[in-house]
Every structure is written in structure tokens, then in C-alpha cells.
Amino acid sequence: xxxxxxxxxxxxxxxxxxxxxxxxxxxxxxxxxxxxxxxxxxxxxxxxxxxxxxxxxxxxxxxxxxxxxxxxxxxxxxxxxxxxxxxxxxxxxxxxxxxxxxxxxxxxxxxxxxxxxxxxxxxxxxxxxxxxxxxxxxxxxxxxxxxxxxxxxxxxxxxxxxxxxxxxxxxxxxxxxxxxxxxxxxxxxxxxxxxxxxxxxxxxxxxxxxxxxxxxxxxxxxxxxxxxxxxxxxxxxxxxxxxxxxxxxxxxxxxxxxxxxxxxxxxxxxxxxxxxxxxxxxxxxxxxxxxxxxxxxxxxxxxxxxxxxxxxxxxxxxxxxxxxxxxxxxxxxxxxxxxxxxx
Amino acid sequence: xxxxxxxxxxxxxxxxxxxxxxxxxxxxxxxxxxxxxxxxxxxxxxxxxxxxxxxxxxxxxxxxxxxxxxxxxxxxxxxxxxxxxxxxxxxxxxxxxxxxxxxxxxxxxxxxxxxxxxxxxxxxxxxxxxxxxxxxxxxxxxxxxxxxxxxxxxxxxxxxxxxxxxxxxxxxxxxxxxxxxxxxxxxxxxxxxxxxxxxxxxxxxxxxxxxxxxxxxxxxxxxxxxxxxxxxxxxxxxxxxxxxxxxxxxxxxxxxxxxxxxxxxxxxxxxxxxxxxxxxxxxxxxxxxxxxxxxxxxxxxxxxxxxxxxxxxxxxxxxxxxxxxxxxxxxxxxxxxxxxxxx
Numbered sequence: 011x012x013x014x015x016x017x018x019x020x021x022x023x024x025x026x027x028x029x030x031x032x033x034x035x036x037x038x039x040x041x042x043x044x045x046x047x048x049x050x051x052x053x054x055x056x057x058x059x060x061x062x063x064x065x066x067x068x069x070x071x072x073x074x075x076x077x078x079x080x081x082x083x084x085x086x087x088x089x090x091x092x093x094x095x096x097x098x099x100x101x102x103x104x105x106x107x108x109x110x111x112x113x114x115x116x117x118x119x120x121x122x123x124x125x126x127x128x129x130x131x132x133x134x135x136x137x138x139x140x141x142x143x144x145x146x147x148x149x150x151x152x153x154x155x156x157x158x159x160x161x162x163x164x165x166x167x168x169x170x171x172x173x174x175x176x177x178x179x180x181x182x183x184x185x186x187x188x189x190x191x192x193x194x195x196x197x198x199x200x201x202x203x204x205x206x207x208x209x210x211x212x213x214x215x216x217x218x219x220x221x222x223x224x225x226x227x228x229x230x231x232x233x234x235x236x237x238x239x240x241x242x243x244x245x246x247x248x249x250x251x252x253x254x255x256x257x258x259x260x261x262x263x264x265x266x267x268x269x270x271x272x273x274x275x276x277x278x279x280x281x282x283x284x285x286x287x288x289x290x291x292x293x294x295x296x297x298x299x300x301x302x303x304x305x306x307x308x309x310x311x312x313x314x315x316x317x318x319x320x321x322x323x324x325x326x327x328x329x330x331x332x333x334x335x336x337x338x339x340x341x342x343x344x345x346x347x348x349x350x351x352x353x
Numbered sequence: 354x355x356x357x358x359x360x361x362x363x364x365x366x367x368x369x370x371x372x373x374x375x376x377x378x379x380x381x382x383x384x385x386x387x388x389x390x391x392x393x394x395x396x397x398x399x400x401x402x403x404x405x406x407x408x409x410x411x412x413x414x415x416x417x418x419x420x421x422x423x424x425x426x427x428x429x430x431x432x433x434x435x436x437x438x439x440x441x442x443x444x445x446x447x448x449x450x451x452x453x454x455x456x457x458x459x460x461x462x463x464x465x466x467x468x469x470x471x472x473x474x475x476x477x478x479x480x481x482x483x484x485x486x487x488x489x490x491x492x493x494x495x496x497x498x499x500x501x502x503x504x505x506x507x508x509x510x511x512x513x514x515x516x517x518x519x520x521x522x523x524x525x526x527x528x529x530x531x532x533x534x535x536x537x538x539x540x541x542x543x544x545x546x547x548x549x550x551x552x553x554x555x556x557x558x559x560x561x562x563x564x565x566x567x568x569x570x571x572x573x574x575x576x577x578x579x580x581x582x583x584x585x586x587x588x589x590x591x592x593x594x595x596x597x598x599x600x601x602x603x604x605x606x607x608x609x610x611x612x613x614x615x616x617x618x619x620x621x622x623x624x625x626x627x628x629x630x631x632x633x634x635x636x637x638x639x640x641x642x643x644x645x646x647x648x649x650x651x652x653x654x655x656x657x658x659x660x661x662x663x664x665x666x667x668x669x670x671x672x673x674x675x676x677x678x679x680x681x682x683x684x685x686x687x688x689x690x691x692x693x694x695x696x
Contacts, residue, residue, distance in 0.1 A: 145601065155535055158543050192498055192585035200501050200582050224589030228597055239543050240583045242535035246567030247587050251594040254571055258488065259602060262622045269622035275615025279605045 019050065021108025022069070023323045024098040027055015028076035029114020030316065031309045034059040037113065040316020041068055049324045052107050054094040073097055076114065079309065083117030087125055095119055099126030102302045109323035113294070113307035113316060120156060123297055123304045130336055132345035135160075136299035137168045137238070138306070139175060140245055144228040150176045150185075151227075153238035154245045154295060160237035162205035163349040165189065166213070169206075170344045171298040172233035173216050174335035179296075179325055184217045185232035190240065191221040202237070215341035294319050296326070303331055362393065364451025365412070366666045367441040370398015371419035372457020373659065374652045377402040380456065383659020384411055392667045395450050397437040416440055419457065422652065426460030430468055438462055442469030445645045452666035456637070456650035456659060463499060466640055466647045475679055475688035478503075479642035480511045480581070481649070482518060483588055484665075487571040493519045493528075494570075496581035497588045497638060503580035505548035506692040508532065509556070512549075513687045514641040515576035516559050517678035522639075522668050527560045528575035533583065534564040545580070558684035637662050639669070646674055 023044075030037035038060045041051055045067040053060060054073040062068050073094040077086040087096055095114060099122040101107045110127070112119040120138065129136060139152035150172045157164065169187050176185035189207055191199035196207050198221060210218040222230050224244065236244065263273035294307035294315070303326030307319035326332070339345050366387075373380035381403045384394055388410040396403060397416040405411050416437040420429040430439055438457060442465040444450045453470070455462040463481065472479060482495035493515045500507065512530050519528035532550055534542035539550050541564060553561040565573050567587065579587065606616035637650035637658070646669030650662035669675070682688045 144597075158535065190586055192501065192582050203582075223593075224586045224591070225593035227590065227593060236586075239535050239546075240586060243533055243567045243579075243583060243587055244590050247570065247590045248567070248594050250566075250568035250570060251591050252598050253568075254487075255595050255598040256602070259599070259623070263619050265622045269619045272615040272618025272620075272622075276606050276612045276619065277615075279608045279612035279615075280602070 020324070021327055022050040022052045022106070023109050023111055023320050023327075024101045024107035025051050025053045025320060026076075026095045026098050026110075026112035026114050026119070027053045027060055027070070027073065028094045029079075029112060029309060030311065031113075032312060034061075036311070036313050037316050038062050039313035040311070041065070041320065043313060043317035044320035044324070047321065047324075049320055051320060052098075052101060054098045054101070071097070071101070077118040079115045081115070081118070083115055083121045086118055087121040093118075093122075095122040096126065099123055103127050108327045109303040109305070111305045111307065111319050111323045113309055113311045113319060115309075116155075116295075116306050119304070119306045120297060123300060127300045127302050127304070130299055130301055130332070130339075132336055132339045132347075133171070133299040134167055134346050134349070135164050136297050137164075137171055138295050138297050139172055140295045141180070142227065142248070146229055147182070147232070148180055149227060149231065150180070150233045151241065151245060152233075152235060152298065153241050155238045155242040156297065157238040159239065160202065162202050162209065165202065165206035165235055165237065166209050166344055166349060167299070167339070167346075168235045169210055169216060169218065169233065170339050170342055171335060172235060174338040175296065175298055175326075175331060176232050177338075178329045178331040178334045179322070180232075182232050186217055186219045186230070187233040187235065188219050188222040188226075188231035190234050190236040190244065191223065194221045194223060196220065206235075213342050213344065215338055215344075294322070296322065298335070301332060303327060363667070364670055365393040365395045365449070366452050366454055366663050366670075367444045367450035368394050368396045368663060369419075369438045369441050369453075369455035369457050369462070370396045370403055370413070370416065371437045372422075372455060372652060373654065374456075375655060377404075379654070379656050380659050381405050382656035383654070384408070384663065386656060386660035387663035387667070390664065390667075392663055394663060395441075395444060397441045397444070414440070414444070420461040422458045424458070424461070426458055426464045429461055430464040436461075436465075438465040439469065442466055446470050451670045452646040452648070454648045454650065454662050454666045456652055456654045456662060458652075459498075459638075459649050462647070462649045463640060466643060470643045470645050470647070473642055473644055473675070473679055473682075475682045475690075476514070476642040477510055477689050477692070478507050479640050480507075480514055481638050481640050482515055483638045484523070485570065485591070489572055490525070490575070491523055492570060492574065493523070493576045494584065494588060495576075495578060495641065496584050498581045498585040499640065500581040502582065503545065505545050505552065508545065508549035508578055508580065509552050509687055509692060510642070510682070510689075511578045512553055512559060512561065512576065513682050513685055514678060515578060517681040518639065518641055518669075518674060519575050520681075521672045521674040521677040522665070523575075525575050529560055529562045529573070530576040530578065531562050531565040531569075531574035533577050533579040533587070534566065537564045537566060539563065549578075556685045556687065558681055637665070639665065641678070644675060646670060 137153035138156040142149040297304035305323045480496035481499040485492040640647035
């Protein structure tokens with residue numbers, strides 16, 4: 011009974027076929043890699059360019075229009091129902107696919123998801139979360155830019171959204187959740203951060219460990235919560251500084267022949283480190299708080315990056331990330347109607 | 354006429370004799386280094402521990418009490434008039450010294466300066482600025498924590514304070530001034546950042562280049578402006594990430610004997626880089642917007658760090674940093690009474 015088997019199979023991932031800066035070939039190769047793991051996909055893009063004919067588990071849904079990085083995303087999403095990301099989001103909201111993935115414009119993906127998918131009833135505002143590949147373990151950092159301002163009630167919900175994702179998708183039991191602030195004491199921070207701290211310190215269902223500072227990204231907390239403005243600036247500072255320091259060391263290593271010889275000897279040992287900092291390794295950011303999982307991959311993703319973005323979305327489906335998020339919000343009395351200021 | 358010569362000499366720097374985490378010896382050695390450059394100092398601390406008897410240009414003013422890092426700084430400064438930092442600040446406000454320097458508690462130094470010295474009449478709020486030793490040139494980054502929240506009028510003044518310091522003390526002609534935001538477009542940022550952007554884009558006397566992102570710390574702007582909460586978190590992220598990446602590379606370099614041999618060959622080439630990242634090289638942060646210069650050095654400063662903090666303060670005096678700041682605020686119509694919302 012193939013019909014029966016299909017009906018009970020896991021939902022497919024809706025993948026935007028446009029927007030991969032390294033080209034259709036790379037996107038298609040990434041999709042094939044994810045399909046090899048048994049993940050079903052519906053890819054919205056030009057069949058001729060994608061060349062995915064006959065790929066097991068992959069259905070190409072023809073789409074010609076798409077929203078580019080440099081376009082105004084909200085206007086684009088509102089006026090172009092045929093754009094690939096809008097159609098992929100509709101596919102998810104109509105239940106034909108179970109999660110949305112794009113490596114195209116972050117703004118367009120967020121706009122298409124926010125307009126096309128529904129928020130969880132218990133959630134006030136979705137938040138964009140990055141999974142930082144830090145030693146000794148991954149850190150979920152949110153909000154990195156879905157909202158430019160946040161009230162205490164939003165930060166409180168971000169804490170629960172991040173904790174649920176960390177537990178469900180990254181498999182971390184009792185993830186340690188912290189607020190990013192300008193000092194570890196509970197009195198430190200803007201009035202909004204201080205208010206959120208007080209509420210989280212008294213909340214149930216969450217392992218809140220207090221404030222962390224910018225020096226404490228690695229090894230202190232599993233989830234770090236911030237408003238979207240600070241989060242975006244801080245994430246880019248982290249990425250920019252890592253690149254700058256690595257570059258300075260590389261330049262110094264080439265400054266004379268002896269150092270250059272040393273650099274050659276060290277090269278193989280740097281492999282795992284390079285892999286660690288490779289944006290392809292995490293699959294990108296996730297938009298939390300909607301009724302279906304949404305993964306925003308890097309535009310510069312290689313095939314590994316595309317495959318990992320799809321795998322991350324599939325893992326969110328498989329691990330029931332969304333229902334577990336709702337359950338955690340209820341357990342912590344952090345649903346929309348239970349939070350202060352939620353008239 | 355020795356009296357006459359003394360009357361026209363440059364004012365002394367008031368140096369807090371307490372708070373150096375590496376001990377009195379290191380602080381005294383740093384003071385001697387600065388004195389060798391012809392800088393006069395009045396050092397507030399225990400004469401027996403400082404052992405500065407007979408040091409040319411250095412006068413030790415006996416002080417026994419001091420405010421420790423772990424103490425509540427505002428309460429400490431208010432209730433302990435005999436504390437070394439409070440007395441050093443009084444020495445400056447009474448005109449016996451021309452600038453204040455401490456490597457002790459940042460909070461206590463800021464509180465003593467804010468209460469003990471006066472604000473410039475044209476300035477609404479002082480801001481704490483770090484001088485980041487980045488390639489290709491130093492970047493003045495403010496506010497890094499004097500204020501946890503900022504309105505647009507504060508950010509506008511911070512821009513002028515930073516520009517005046519960059520020009521007067523670092524000698525940068527027409528410093529490029531930018532706002533830190535979550536995107537380079539003028540529409541990006543919190544409403545406060547967007548409002549400040551608009552005002553600065555139309556201001557005279559300042560070379561405003563727009564927004565920069567967290568990835569753009571090096572080589573794009575000479576002065577980067579932020580609210581104190583974001584600034585503090587971002588500065589610590591920058592420092593923490595630089596240390597983390599350097600540490601990861603070091604660990605990888607030791608992971609096998611061949612890599613370790615390579616590391617040894619590379620070591621000498623890393624010297625200038627290590628110096629670049631050494632906090633001692635900048636002398637610390639400066640509190641801008643008061644009627645006298647204030648330098649907040651690192652608690653862990655070595656003798657170079659102490660000497661550089663004193664040199665930075667002396668340079669502020671020598672270069673008329675404060676009068677030049679007032680002039681720039683007037684030129685840009687950014688004085689307290691001219692800014693929007695300054696009832």
C-alpha cells in the first residue's frame with residue numbers, strides 16, 4: 011500500500027531553490043546529500059537549472075520568480091505571490107510540507123515565514139536564533155535580528171523558545187539559559203533586562219543561570235538571550251573578530267620564511283579548527299515561535315551548508331520541536347496570556 | 354624664579370596609588386616611566402608601599418583608604434572622602450592637578466569623577482570610550498558603559514565627544530564617525546539609532562559616515578558610537594572572541610609534535626601581534642565630557658600600562674582635549690541647549 015506508507019511518512023521539507031550565491035549546482039548537490047539521509051524535499055525553483063530529475067525523495071515544484079538579497083523584502087513578499095520563497099512558505103502553511111528552508115535573502119525568508127506561516131498562539135514575537143559552533147558545545151543565541159526592540163515579556167519568551175530548541179533539537183538536557191548583559195549581577199543591564207532577569211529567576215521549567223557578559227560566550231550557557239538589535243551587532247562582532255584574528259595570525263605567519271615554514275608544519279592541525287568556524291557546519295539560523303520550523307541558511311553555503319540546513323529542519327520535525335516548545339511555554343507559565351503587560 | 358617656572362608648567366596628573374592588581378611595585382615603576390618623559394604626577398597612596406621617595410616630578414600624597422573592586426562604587430565614593438580615588442578627584446577639581454588616572458575599580462573611578470569633577474556645561478552625559486588597537490589604526494569606541502540607556506541626543510553628543518578626542522589626542526584629521534547598528538542603511542537600528550543617524554547626517558563640523566555593523570570594527574571608521582549597554586557587551590565580545598580564537602589556534606598548534614615544531618618556528622613572528630593585543634599598549638579607557646580628562650586604566654596593567662595611562666592623560670592636557678571638545682560641540686550645534694529634547 012504505497013498510498014498508506016506515504017500518508018504516514020514524515021512531512022517533506024520545502025526548500026527554496028533560489029538564492030544560493032554559489033549557484034544552482036551547489037544547491038542541488040546539497041539537496042541530494044540530504045535526500046541520501048532519507049529526507050524528503052519539495053524544491054521551489056527552475057527545474058532546468060536545478061537538474062534534480064529522478065533524484066529519490068526530491069520533487070521539484072517549478073518556480074521562476076524570486077526575491078533577491080538587495081530587494082526590499084516585505085514589499086517583495088507582499089506583492090509577488092509567485093516568488094519561490096512565498097510559494098515554499100505557502101506549501102508549508104497548507105500542510106504539503108512540514109518545514110521551510112532557504113539560503114536566499116534572510117529578510118525575504120523571515121518576511122515570507124512571518125506572513126505565510128502562523129505564530130504559535132502562545133507566542134508574542136518570533137525570534138531568530140543562531141547556533142554558534144563554540145567549544146565545548148553549541149550555543150543557541152537569540153534574538154539575532156527578528157526584532158529591533160524587545161520588552162521584558164519578549165526576552166522571557168525568547169528564553170523559553172531557545173531552551174526548547176536546545177533541548178529538542180540539540181539534545182541538551184536542562185539547557186543552561188542566560189541573559190546577555192553588561193555585568194553578571196542581577197541589577198546589571200537596561201531596565202528591560204533587569205525585569206526579565208527577575209521574572210526568569212522565579213520561573214519554573216527553565217534552568218536560568220543569570221546574566222552572562224560578552225566575554226562568556228563559550229562554555230558558560232547553552233542558550234544566550236538578547237534583544238534583536240544587540241544580538242545582531244554582537245553576532246557580527248563575534249564573526250568579524252574571529253575572522254580578523256585568524257587573518258592577523260595568518261599574515262604574521264607569512265611575514266618571514268622561517269615563520270612560513272612553521273605555518274606549513276602547523277597547517278594540518280588547523281583543519282578541525284577551520285571546519286569548526288566554517289558556517290556550513292551549523293546549517294544556519296532558525297526562526298522560532300512559528301507553527302512550523304523555519305531554517306535560514308547562509309547565502310554562501312556550500313553543498314554541506316545546504317544539506318545541513320535541510321537536516322536541521324528535518325530534525326526539528328522529527329523531534330517535535332514545535333509541540334515541545336508550546337509545552338515548555340505552558341510549563342513555565344510563559345504563554346502570551348500569562349505574561350505581564352499582555353493585555 | 355623657580356616659583357614662576359612652576360606656575361607656568363603643565364598641570365600634574367593625579368594618579369590613584371591604589372588598585373593595581375599586580376601590586377604597588379608595578380604601579381610605582383609605571384609612574385617612574387611616565388616621569389622620565391617629563392610628566393609631573395601627584396600619587397595618592399601609602400608612601401611606604403609606593404617607595405617613590407625622591408622620584409623626580411612625583412609627589413606622593415599620603416592616603417590609606419581605598420575603594421576595592423568588589424565594593425559598591427557609588428556608596429563608597431559618597432561615604433569615604435578619604436578614599437584615594439576621591440581625594441585624587443578632589444585634587445583635580447580644586448585645580449592642583451589637571452587630569453585624573455586610576456587603574457583601580459572602574460566603577461569607583463567613574464563615580465568619583467562624575468561626582469567630584471564637573472561636567473562640561475555643554476554636555477548632557479559623560480561617556481566612557483575605549484581606544485581599540487586595531488589594524489590599520491586605533492578606533493575610539495564609546496559609550497562602553499557609563500550609561501546603560503541612551504536617547505538620540507546622547508548618541509549625537511557621544512559622536513562629537515569621540516570625534517574631538519580622536520582629533521585632539523590621537524591626531525586623526527577629520528576622523529570618520531559612525532553609529533554601530535544592525536545594518537548600514539540609514540533606516541536600520543532602534544528608533545533611537547535612526548533618529549541619531551538623521552541628526553548626524555545633517556550636522557556640521559563632523560565627518561559622519563553612517564552606520565557600521567559588528568563586522569566593521571577595523572578600518573572603516575575612526576570613531577564608533579553606541580549606547581553604553583550594547584557598547585559594553587560588544588567590547589567584551591570583541592575581547593573574548595580574540596582571546597578564544599588565539600587560544601584555539603594555540604591549542605591546535607600543540608596537538609601534535611609536527612604542529613608544535615611549526616609553532617616554535619612561527620613564535621618570533623607573533624611578537625608584534627601579541628603586543629598589539631596587549632591591553633597595556635593603549636593605557637585604558639577615557640571618560641569624556643567632564644571639565645578635566647579622566648583615564649581608567651586596566652586593573653591588571655603592568656608598568657607599561659600604568660605609564661601609558663598617565664601618558665594618555667598628559668596628552669589630553671597637552672593637546673587641550675577639553676577646550677577642543679567644547680569648540681567642536683559648538684561648531685556642530687550639538688551643545689546641551691541646542692539638541693532636541695533638551696528642555
